[in-house]
Amino acid sequence: MIYEFATKVAVLLSSKRYIDSDEIDIVSYGLFSIASKVMYGAISLIMGMILDSFVESISFYVCFLFLKKYVGGFHAKTEFRCFVVSTSSIVISTLMIFLSKNYISVAIIAFCLSVIFGILISILAPAPSKERMLDENECKRYNIISRLRVLILLVISLTVFSFGFRSICMSISTAIVLAGILLMIGKISLKGFMAQNI
Numbered sequence: 001m002i003y004e005f006a007t008k009v010a011v012l013l014s015s016k017r018y019i020d021s022d023e024i025d026i027v028s029y030g031l032f033s034i035a036s037k038v039m040y041g042a043i044s045l046i047m048g049m050i051l052d053s054f055v056e057s058i059s060f061y062v063c064f065l066f067l068k069k070y071v072g073g074f075h076a077k078t079e080f081r082c083f084v085v086s087t088s089s090i091v092i093s094t095l096m097i098f099l100s101k102n103y104i105s106v107a108i109i110a111f112c113l114s115v116i117f118g119i120l121i122s123i124l125a126p127a128p129s130k131e132r133m134l135d136e137n138e139c140k141r142y143n144i145i146s147r148l149r150v151l152i153l154l155v156i157s158l159t160v161f162s163f164g165f166r167s168i169c170m171s172i173s174t175a176i177v178l179a180g181i182l183l184m185i186g187k188i189s190l191k192g193f194m195a196q197n198i
Helices: 002-015 021-050 054-071 079-102 104-124 136-162 166-196
Strands: none
Touching: 002 021, 021 054, 021 079, 054 079, 054 136, 054 166, 079 104, 079 166, 104 136, 104 166, 136 166
């Protein structure tokens, strides 16, 4: 789907001599990454509009991307599975944000979970993918950046909550929880992959 389209664009760019032929894979991956982020961002915004949580869905998606870049996480074997997992995660997250507008208990539980998952991210991050393993120095650097980003989001979350913006706090908390869940699943699937290849 998206990757095939990205590859076709990269091949076209190569045929027009905008890029070298040995850069096709890199450009394909870059185009795929950008197109995926735009598509999932659109899904998040559509869900936000449907649930009357437009601003909250934007803040959730931005915070999630802010964390996911260095935390890593689950990588599906196929593009279709990736689409299903990503779309389901976004739909469930925006539903949780919507529920938090009406139920303070949902917001409190989500914030407490974000603290727990924030600690887990600080300990476990990053989760490299099978496609891109990280060396020891990269792992240390990604872990430090992940810790810093979790801390920043938790401080922002508490700050907006203290000013009465409970749904924005919920958006940030949900992003942390989702990043933490995907990190744990990614770590588990990577261990299974490593065990199979020993």
